Amino acid sequence: MSIDWNVHTYASLPSTQDYVKELAEEGLPEGTVIQCLEQKKGRGRHGREWVSPIGNLYMSILLRPGCDVADAGQLSFVAAVALSAAMDEVMVPGHSKTLKWPNDILIDGKKASGILIEREGDGYALGIGANIMSAPEEAICLKEVSGDNRLAIHPFRDHVLAHFAVFYKQWQEDGFAQIREKWLAQAHGLNAPIKVDLGNIQHEGIFRELDENGALVVEISESGKTIAINSGEVYFPDL
Numbered sequence: 001m002s003i004d005w006n007v008h009t010y011a012s013l014p015s016t017q018d019y020v021k022e023l024a025e026e027g028l029p030e031g032t033v034i035q036c037l038e039q040k041k042g043r044g045r046h047g048r049e050w051v052s053p054i055g056n057l058y059m060s061i062l063l064r065p066g067c068d069v070a071d072a073g074q075l076s077f078v079a080a081v082a083l084s085a086a087m088d089e090v091m092v093p094g095h096s097k098t099l100k101w102p103n104d105i106l107i108d109g110k111k112a113s114g115i116l117i118e119r120e121g122d123g124y125a126l127g128i129g130a131n132i133m134s135a136p137e138e139a140i141c142l143k144e145v146s147g148d149n150r151l152a153i154h155p156f157r158d159h160v161l162a163h164f165a166v167f168y169k170q171w172q173e174d175g176f177a178q179i180r181e182k183w184l185a186q187a188h189g190l191n192a193p194i195k196v197d198l199g200n201i202q203h204e205g206i207f208r209e210l211d212e213n214g215a216l217v218v219e220i221s222e223s224g225k226t227i228a229i230n231s232g233e234v235y236f237p238d239l
Helices: 016-026 069-088 153-174 177-184
Strands: 008-012 032-039 057-063 097-100 104-107 111-122 123-128 193-195 202-210 218-221 228-229 233-235
Touching: 008 153, 016 032, 016 057, 016 111, 016 123, 032 123, 057 153, 057 193, 069 104, 069 111, 069 123, 069 153, 069 177, 123 153, 153 177, 193 218, 218 233
Parallel strands: 008 032
Antiparallel strands: 032 057, 057 123, 097 104, 104 111, 111 123, 193 202, 193 233, 202 218, 218 228
């Protein structure tokens, strides 16, 4: 089982994610990739703006995993470990890279990339944004941590896709366990204090683990009980 990547690159688009959702609706095959050099209306989770100037990686991948809807959120973790592996190839020693639940990659405690998964019909649009040459204030880009390593957007994209193909196949054939293990090995704030905002209620506790489905497991400070969180905003005191 392998993915036949079909990459389409554009100078500018409103949103790669919206475009791939349209293609999913039209029935295009898995492996279709839409990339642009800049986005006019890039977005992250909950519709937040994703600033998208020229010089960074913006792409969305059309996937048709044929999995239960409940398991589709695990694709964010598959993408995170793939993107992290590609970053390892260009980062020099002396910098710290961690994966922040549910979909961010941090370098030296600053956001370097984000991942967005959205359903459209029987397909999914997997969006990846990674700061390569520039970053918004309070974020970080790979150029800052690559030393003399040469950076170029398209080769980095190809490395991400190559790693994703490997981990995606592993996830489809063997389930989530190994992806979960790889993600936890790089998890930000594991066994450390965390605050969770669920909208109508907030919790403080300790981030204990990722459960077998990808939910965040938090030990609540007041009660000592653990809860599994599938959706919410998380905050770490060290960030």
